[in-house]
Amino acid sequence: MINKKILLAIALASIPLITPLRSxxxxxxxxxxxxxxxxxxxEPPATGKVQKIxxxxxxxxxAGKAIERLEAQRQELDERRAARLEAARERQExxxxxxxxxxxxxxxxxxxxxxxxxxxxxxxxxxxxxxYLDEEQRQQRIAEARDLVSxxxxx
Numbered sequence: 013m014i015n016k017k018i019l020l021a022i023a024l025a026s027i028p029l030i031t032p033l034r035s036x037x038x039x040x041x042x043x044x045x046x047x048x049x050x051x052x053x054x055e056p057p058a059t060g061k062v063q064k065i066x067x068x069x070x071x072x073x074x075a076g077k078a079i080e081r082l083e084a085q086r087q088e089l090d091e092r093r094a095a096r097l098e099a100a101r102e103r104q105e106x107x108x109x110x111x112x113x114x115x116x117x118x119x120x121x122x123x124x125x126x127x128x129x130x131x132x133x134x135x136x137x138x139x140x141x142x143x144y145l146d147e148e149q150r151q152q153r154i155a156e157a158r159d160l161v162s163x164x165x166x167x
Contacts, residue, residue, distance in 0.1 A: 039054070039064050039065065039066070039067065040052060040053070040054060040064070040065040040067065041053055041054070041055065041056045041057075041062050041063070041064055041065065042062070042063045042064075042065050043056070043057055043060050043061060043062045043063065044060075044061075045057075045060070052065075113164055116160070116164040117161065117164040117165040117166075120157055120160035120161045120163075120164050120165065121161055121165065123157045123160070124154065124157035124158060124160075124161055127150060127153050127154045127157055128154060131147075131150070132144060132145075133145040133150055133153070
């Protein structure tokens with residue numbers, strides 16, 4: 013007798029759980045009436061063209077793994093983005109360094125050309141007075157200018 017009461021209680025308690033499943037399994041219907049209005053319902057109309065709409069699939073059992081995979085992909089993309097930004101920054105620094113080197117090369121070549129073209133080189137001191145280089149000083153400056161050209165110029 014007790015077993016029958018328990019079974020009856022379980023059966024009655026499970027009815028609300030089964031009803032939504034049955035209605036979800038019944039599906040969703042879409043149709044357009046004579047006035048051109050689109051309708052959606054769980055019951056198809058008696059007449060007219062009806063389209064049965066499939067419910068979306070349930071979430072996968074292993075949703076946690078999918079989330080982990082997406083997080084790993086996001087982290088990988090973030091790392092790639094950071095690497096691209098770092099590479100771009102390095103390219104900018106290299107370009108700036110190349111510009112500085114080219115400017116130093118031009119200046120060194122101009123100085124060498126002036127030293128080689130003129131025998132008498134005048135230097136202005138901070139107090140505004142001029143002094144002239146003798147030949148030994150000029151040759152020393154020419155050697156220094158050639159060293160600078162070889163250091164800064166690629167060709």
